[in-house]
Amino acid sequence: MDLHISRLQTSQRKRPSRDVAEAAVRTLIEWAGDDPDREGLLGTPDRVVRAYEEFYAGYAEDPVAILKRTFEETAGYDEIVMLRDIRLESHCEHHMVPIIGRAHVAYLPEGRVVGISKLARLVEIYAKRLQIQEVLTAQIADTINEVLKPKGVAVLIEAAHQCMTTRGIKKPSVVTITSRMTGCFRTDASTRAEFMGMLNARPLDAI
Numbered sequence: 001m002d003l004h005i006s007r008l009q010t011s012q013r014k015r016p017s018r019d020v021a022e023a024a025v026r027t028l029i030e031w032a033g034d035d036p037d038r039e040g041l042l043g044t045p046d047r048v049v050r051a052y053e054e055f056y057a058g059y060a061e062d063p064v065a066i067l068k069r070t071f072e073e074t075a076g077y078d079e080i081v082m083l084r085d086i087r088l089e090s091h092c093e094h095h096m097v098p099i100i101g102r103a104h105v106a107y108l109p110e111g112r113v114v115g116i117s118k119l120a121r122l123v124e125i126y127a128k129r130l131q132i133q134e135v136l137t138a139q140i141a142d143t144i145n146e147v148l149k150p151k152g153v154a155v156l157i158e159a160a161h162q163c164m165t166t167r168g169i170k171k172p173s174v175v176t177i178t179s180r181m182t183g184c185f186r187t188d189a190s191t192r193a194e195f196m197g198m199l200n201a202r203p204l205d206a207i
């Protein structure tokens, strides 16, 4: 398996203890200029560590295993399957601040399909790690490509990086768009155009 897909990253490294992690948060509070022993901040190291368990839950999950269960009774379905507007919440690996956006994931099946929720779970697993948007986009597409072996995969992500909107260059309206196309989405202009058409189709208001 391509290491680039990085299945279970925690297994490769020893995790520090919870106490060590909480002590690091105390240090950061002091670095920010506050007193970690004042009442309002006493529980904060514990809260931050618990928040990290949510923000970075994706290291403990196996993205390949998620896609293993497939269905072959598809009545010969051979058109694009697309999940549009999957809410994306990740953290940038340079500043550890949020990346908020939407992921659009499509594939053209080859004989078998996967449960649609699994595609959203896959996005979630990679998003809940430290990321840059290009890698996140590539990992989602490449995992679907390698595990499902469909005729092609298209992943497009549009996101705002808070490291650009709330600090640094401070450009609040910038949206970063990345895509990864494999197979027929890469080689066949009409399949790619169909994906783009589905992406831009009028959203259904009330589902």
Ligand SMILES: Nc1nc2c(ncn2[C@@H]2O[C@H](COP(=O)(O)OP(=O)(O)OP(=O)(O)O)[C@@H](O)[C@H]2O)c(=O)[nH]1
Pocket (backbone or CB within 6 Å): 092, 093, 094, 131, 132, 133, 134, 161, 163, 164, 168, 169
């Ligand atoms: N390619 C890419 N860059 C990112 C992503 N998220 C953040 N960055 C950029 O990572 C870069 C890190 O650059 P550095 O110069 O090392 O960090 P910095 O001094 O904090 O940079 P500024 O953000 O420009 O203040 C910045 O240009 C960020 O905008 C991402 O998903 N993809």
Ligand SMILES: [Zn+2]
Pocket (backbone or CB within 6 Å): 092, 093, 094, 095, 096, 097, 161, 163, 164
């Ligand atoms: Zn950043």
